[in-house]
Amino acid sequence: MDGAQAPQIAPVLILLGPPGAGKGTQARMLQDTHGMVQLSTGDLLRAAVAAGTPAGQKAKAVMEAGDLVSDDIVIAILRDRLSEPDTSAGVILDGFPRTKVQAEALDALLEDTGQRINAAVSLEVDDTAMVERISGRFTCGSCGEGYHDSFKPTAKPGVCDKCGAKEMKRRADDNAETVAQRLDAYHMQTAPLIAYYHETGALVRVPAMGPINEIAASLNTIANVLKS
Ligand code: AP5
DSSP states (O other), rough: TTTOOOOOOOOEEEEEEETTSSSHHHHHHHHHHHHOEEEHHHHHHHHHHHHHHHHHHHHHHHHHHTOOOOOOOOOOOOHHHHGGGGGGEEEEEEEOSHHHHHHHHHHHHHHHHHHOOOOOEEEOOOHHHHHHHTTTEETTTTOEEEEEEBBBBOSBBOOTTTTOOOEEETTTSSSSSHHHHHHHHHIIIITHHHHHHHTTEEEEEOOOOOOHHHHHHHHHHHHHHHHH
């Protein structure tokens, strides 16, 4: 093995947090800065719904009600996406896992590829602020960049700062009633994963009530450690 380098194992970073915690916002920033790929099960499911696939047809009503889609469907979607070649640069899991069954399935998937979870970041926020964050959210219909009416407006009204497109979208599940149900689902089914990752030693708690760039600075430090 003189001078030979061990093959680089792609890092895996999980972002945990309730709806509106900033998982998508921070995952996109990490992707742009560090070249790791954002894998959002919410985005993958919305694409399946839009394409009318069998999984999408089953997921549609569940997502509109603010409940969690079944583990089988989500694990299958994630497994397929993880097998694509761009994930070899490392992945940021945004919104997955969300149940203990999903966490155990992820452990098994990573064991097969010789990878491990390098960090499970819990974005720590107050529920009360999440409705305001979610109700002001909109995204670019072309590149998917995320914005907020008050906290992250576009520089020019109605025009994406990133790609210049003029088509902005709001999500069907971003209404007060569904957000309340999504928060309940988070506390009942996903918050227990904080203890799960505390036990495995992967948990990192990041206060996430401050400005977007302040939280991004904390996550950059974590990503730099993963890559070193
Ligand atoms: P998903 O798409 O994952 O939605 P979510 O978890 O509810 O999270 P959000 O996308 O609402 O919030 P976020 O944390 O990404 O916040 P964002 O960065 O956008 O899931 C949707 C549905 O799909 C689920 O309800 C479920 O049905 C299904 N699903 C998905 N994954 C599943 C799984 N694994 N298992 C089962 N079902 C699954 O920020 C929100 C807004 O706040 C933005 O406007 C942003 O600009 C702004 N903002 C962000 N950070 C800050 C800050 N620090 N200060 C001020 N504003 C901020």
